[in-house]
Amino acid sequence: MIWQVGIVQACLAPVYCIGKTLCLEALLMTQIEPIRWRNDALELLDQRLLPGQEVYLRLATCLEVAQAIGQMVVRGAPAIGITAAFGMALAAREAGGSLHWRDRLREAGNVLKAARPTAVNLSWAVQQQAELARQQPDAAQAYTELLRAAQALLAQDINDNRRMGQLGAALLPTEGGILTHCNTGSLATGGYGTALGVIRAGFERGYRWQVYVDETRPWLQGARLTAWELQQEGIPFQLNVDSAAGHLMATGKIQAVIVGADRIAANGDTANKIGTYSLAVLAHYHHIPFYVAAPLSTVDFALANGAGIVIEERDEQEVRRCGAQEIAPTAVAVRNPAFDVTPAALITAIITEQGVAHGPFAENLAKLRP
């Protein structure tokens, strides 16, 4: 991997309309590019180093892509899917000249899928690319087509997120406290974001929201990434430890919870970052609506319910440490499930780019399929 310091592009945001007063103060917004194709290689903004450093990793092989996914250089279900699509294109390029290029591409797909087990977008993207490759006469043509498809997927994801943002913002209250967990913004997607895209869209509409950001241990995606994104965009928020969510709800600070998803079963059961389920139970207890925002590709229609979702258990060191800081005695035993499953019954609505589904989800999610 070649390390390269990247420059994040800045552009002027559209004029905001806050309340009834047209506000002409244009905010300096930053267009965050977590995934980009440059000079025949994939470049990923290394999310392990944020917010301290903004560094792009340059990946020229499929194996490097799989490693980057496994090591969480990139994370967030949609972003992982897009990254894997580029990984398949790189695999096709590497297989060029080999008589067995189709076998090698299949192996590459398996390596990519094994990098993270929970997000369905990963296997979905690999599958899509594998099918596209089957239709190609040779590896060179496969490389061209798979690269084009990956780039289209990236562009499509941003468009889908903007659509999801509009649908979600229309659903949420126009003022009050909005709690979110993990990072579901530009960094978790091709750009704009899913749950954070809805928050972004609300602010674009001038909603009077106070955003509350769970820090999201152990990886601190909230403290490191969501806080960084919101700060870049000038959206006001407050950071809190995950366990403060109940207190914030009980004291009337939260009017809605919105999260992303790593895998949604056909019945609406949703696997997402550890802590999502606790939030859903707390929201239910406090009669606060609980929303999931995710592209329809996150719905695994082959999976009847959440019982079949494999929950990734990650390295114990992630809990024993906080960044470089040792926080627990050496060698203590750790439980480190990366995800949990929120039953559909606790979810108010699932927001996708194809529309919003309310319960019964088995029926209403299926209706959204194009």
Next chain:
Amino acid sequence: MIWQVGIVQACLAPVYCIGKTLCLEALLMTQIEPIRWRNDALELLDQRLLPGQEVYLRLATCLEVAQAIGQMVVRGAPAIGITAAFGMALAAREAGGSLHWRDRLREAGNVLKAARPTAVNLSWAVQQQAELARQQPDAAQAYTELLRAAQALLAQDINDNRRMGQLGAALLPTEGGILTHCNTGSLATGGYGTALGVIRAGFERGYRWQVYVDETRPWLQGARLTAWELQQEGIPFQLNVDSAAGHLMATGKIQAVIVGADRIAANGDTANKIGTYSLAVLAHYHHIPFYVAAPLSTVDFALANGAGIVIEERDEQEVRRCGAQEIAPTAVAVRNPAFDVTPAALITAIITEQGVAHGPFAENLAKLRP
């Protein structure tokens, strides 16, 4: 303050009886002394440095004691109370020779009480010592009596905790997963612990428990202190991030939750470490019993309910950092409530050294008063 590296004393634990088999393997247990009086000064095991370093701070003035409480050299409601009692004794010594020693002692009490606002044990201990001082003819006599009283309080606290441990262990299931939050062990008390004392007593009885320890952000009392104490004593446990509690309950890992308390209102509403309320709601949702263990001095009978409890908001840096590690962008806004209030209705029983109270707590806590 003079820094001094302390040696933690080791002794042999009593023979354990596990299940029906008498087990002769005596465990090497460590007697942790968080608070001790040595050579005319108070020594506190600096809990900010654990588990990395075991260092005693030597405090010779009341102001140093107040600062140590405010900076969380010592924490945990009972331990803070005992420390403050020694602080009052030191104040009496400092006031020796002054005609206005009673005024100075009153001022010292106010300084101590202001160091942490939530724990009732602090103001309770200051009040007890102030009353004792009023009965003394001069400052020298007050010093002698207040020091004796502080030492008696320390000894009494350990005895009370052992009693609480027995009462609590009799109440809990004899096997299964026990989840605890924050640190309520020797380090939070004079020794042995409240909620962790109950866990300790269960293991002394040979219960087949799997202890789950919430890491307890932002101060990580679970990861740093509870994990350290349990490791010292050879009690098996697993550490988890706070937000994993819901997932652990939903997957059947937890059969009881037990926590300590910083202040209990007359009706049973309980202020405790941030995250306690979330756990209580989660336990309620999963039909898991939720226990509070605290000395009766933690009950503020003058306070009708939890609405009157002042919740300390601590420094934003505690959330922006994890130890020395910066984890969030500089200057992000933070909510850092140190405690939350769990309504009595979510509490199965309150375990005190005077007996166990079930609801209605207003009636049944009052009955425990000696």
